[in-house]
Amino acid sequence: MSHSHTHGHPKGLVHHFDDLKQQNEAATLGMWGFLITEILFFGGLITAYIIFRGLYPEVFLHGSHMLDWKLGGLNTLVLLCSSLTMAFAVHASHEGKPKSAFNYLILTILFGSVFLVVKYFEYKAKVDHHLIPGSASFTFTEGGVDAGRAQIFFILYFAMTGVHALHMIVGIGIVAWIATKVRNNAFTKDYYSPVEMTGLYWHFVDIVWIFLYPLLYLIDLTKVGGGGHALLDTDTLMKLLG
């Protein structure tokens, strides 16, 4: 391994890297770099969220009441479990136990799928309650707030959770692909960075949900029907951002 000329080419080393250490470091840095771009991707949505919540706090309060915080909570729990099994899978790979790693990956896929099924029912409920922005039948009467502005809340709700769900679907695909590689013994104790990177991605997608859940579902649960809190002073914000 120390001499690149020897024929003992370590498993998994790609030709253009000098050694596995360099290769793993490159993969890790690459993944973190990618996750930073992902943060900024969601950051655009969260910026829009902050601005509109600042402008229309009541609308967001009442909009939030239309979401099922129990189902959202259940999904949070499911995702936390999936992160745990993912961590176990990475650990098992580190220990060189592909069988156990495979099982944990399958569990992760299972939890991820439960999340999506629950999400499906949540979306379906929104369709049934006429809360699809842009559709002619959109109705929102909670708290006497403007129905137009309520659409903004639901646009952001669908955009944020939708983009997140898309990440979940991609994630499940990647985990499935990695699981088949694990099963085929493609990795060793020294070379399992694809499993590790998949884990990083999966944890990231979980963390995004940990932010989305309180932002969307838990806006001041205690206050029903009262005035919401402004995150920012409306007039200042209006002046600054136009």
Next chain:
Amino acid sequence: MWDFPFLPNQASTFAAEVDAFYFALVGVTAFFTIAIYAMIWWFSVRYRRGKKADRSNAPTSNHLLEAVWIIIPLGISLAIFGWSAKIFFEIKTPPQDAMQVHAIGKQWMWKFVNEDGKYEVNELHVPVGRAVEIKMISQDVLHDLYFPAFRTKQDVLPGRYTTLWFEATTPGTYHMFCAEYCGLLHSGMIGKVHVLTQDDYDAWLADAGGSATASSGGGSGNALVDGAKLFEEKVCHTCHKSEATAIAPTLVGVYGTDVQLQDGTTVTVDDAYIRESIKNPGAKIVAGYQPAMPTYEGQITEEQIVQLIAYIKSLK
């Protein structure tokens, strides 16, 4: 075609200073451009390969020099910033006593309503030597009202009033452009601003025929009259009455005053508040009243809102 104009007319109080600032910057640019070109030229000739020259001890860095060309550009750019900020504040701060004009931008025309409710389309008559403040809103997409001779412009947005002001200094007729791309006939969304002496302006005001745009104004050719008519058509008058028992606050004499709201805050009754109350009546309810007004969102044009504002302003 064969003349080479360099400057637009100077016809507002800003124009001379903006031009002076412009020429100062042209000077800075010319100085540095010539300096850099001269340096390159000099080095190119002197140190051309094959030409004998002293090339010994060629320096590769010099912190003092780096500091010099960090500090000098910094100083220059801060000076530029200071001067530009001063001009910016002048252009952005209309005086209190400015004459009020409303403008509505829509694909692809400008419509103006002056203080007396007189309409104009793609033309604007203003008196010389008097500050004019234009409150603008768009019926559809983004526009931008631009008067090159006055050196000022401002985007015109849907959903919110923006303002622009100037004080014309020289009688004449000048360009009016739309400067924010707004679709097919963007380049046709142009017009003329006529700066008149006070006498000419008074004569123009008195001429009832004015510009022949009465038909597009919705009837009378005067926004005050149209606003009053609209006030009845939209049945505003059934609730907004002067009597103490009315279910909505009276609108007589309220324009420009501060009113107390339900939640204890106060708001000044201005164009923006009136517009918001028509479109989203529940947003800011006056103290002592119930939210009973239906929304007029989607049922009223920006032009009609301007007519109503003109009418409400006239209620004394």
Next chain:
Amino acid sequence: MPAEHYLNVKYGLKSWLLTKDHKRIAMLYLISVTVMFALGGLFAGLVRLELITPGGDFLSADAYNKAFSAHGIIMVFFFLIPAVPAIFGNFLIPIQIGAKDLAFPRINLLSWYLYIIGALLGISAILAGGVDTGWTFYPPYSSQYSQSHVLLAGLGAFIAGFSSILTGLNFVVTIHKMRAPGMTWFRLPLFVWAHYATSLIMLLGTPVVAITIVLLVVERLFGVGIFDPSIGGDPVLFQHLFWFYSHPAVYIMILPAMGVQSELVATFSRRRVFGYSFVAFSSLAIAIIGFVVWGHHMFVSGQSMYAGLVFSILTMLVAIPSAVKTFNWALTMYKGSISYETPMIYAIGFLGLFVIGGLTGLFLGAMGLDIHLHDTYFVVAHFHYIMVGGTVMGFMGGLHYYWPKMSGRMYPDGWGRLSAMIIFVGFNLTFFPQFIAGYLGMPRRYYMYDPDFHIWNIMSTAGATVLAIGYMMPLFYMAWSWKWGRPAGPNPWGAKGLEWTTQSPPTTFNFDETPIWNEEAYDYDPEEAEAEYEREFGTIN
């Protein structure tokens, strides 16, 4: 020509379309980016033709709006952003740092495919009838009013964005992790520093515009959105999000060209770039400050006065690193041993045009003056001085400098110098009059205009004709040299740097062994260069 190199290891379409070699991917980009440049140039030609006369004589208003939009969208998203990094960065960064390839060769190929998909979507938007929103896609026009193919073009820009994110990611990881032993950060060529700064912007800025385009697309599809004022949304928010990316994107376009500029000035002056570390850090400074100046595009948008002040003063600060670079390049020539091959002609052209382009940026960053100049031809002239006078000059300079490395052959230098000078003259004739038309008050994106502005438009169109001739010449002599050019040898310019120690064209993995590098960057000695010249040619005076 060497017996085996990256071009002849394998033949056939498949060996190119499935290649993981960064140099072959660079060549794929070279071809596709050149095609897009030609297409964008064609639309520029249509725009300039229409503007010969004040009336609408040549195109319809609709066709004109679609022509300038196509020109902007193609040039920004499919030429300027990828041009220097995806072609020269791709080809040279691994070689310059002594690596066998980029860190993620497969992702590199994926970037190219994403670029192609994006470009094809952009082209299909044009073929399907065009887009008429301008490249800035401002709502509510783009979201609710335009009848044109905004969705296709938006999707194309969105996908091309991911191409540039992945390219940036690849560069950052490669520069961090794959440098050869001895290739320390402060021995890196400034070309690499410039690309490092560029990559940071690609990583941090592009995702924001991507999600902004998604929100715009959603608004167009569903008829409501957060930029829609009729439901309480805010069209100005789009501008904030858009410029948060698109202003730094301007630096994505210019920084790599600045990197090329450093290489050219050093090589053809036989001098180490003056103030190396200042030039390196000024790239990072530009990247960082570039993220906090977006509001200077919005001084008249209805943004508050105070926001305007902050954005204006920050904008003034960008002038500093740009000035630092300019002075350092100029001083690099001091006591040099200067020769004037084609790339150096471009480098000198770049320097002169960039000074004008940069300083006119101050006119626009100065709020009080920007009110008058915003959205006039002054803005058009300014950014063409940066984008064409800077980026395209850098691109052409880089192409002529690295062509021998990429193709293994020399082009005819006389033709090269001639075309460089034609481009310089044509460029100034095209764009200088636009400064004047702009100050006179001619708004941009005008299909018909007032006769007051006529003469400046005639000059501009005349210049564009000259410019077009200048751009077409390299197509011919470069193509000729591909087959018949004289073999270049490893180091035709006598330049320093790892890339000039490899054969031309290099082998697939660039180096047989990972090289060990013990030199400082640009380790030139002008006196030695003179002595060598004298031995060969005698003295001239």
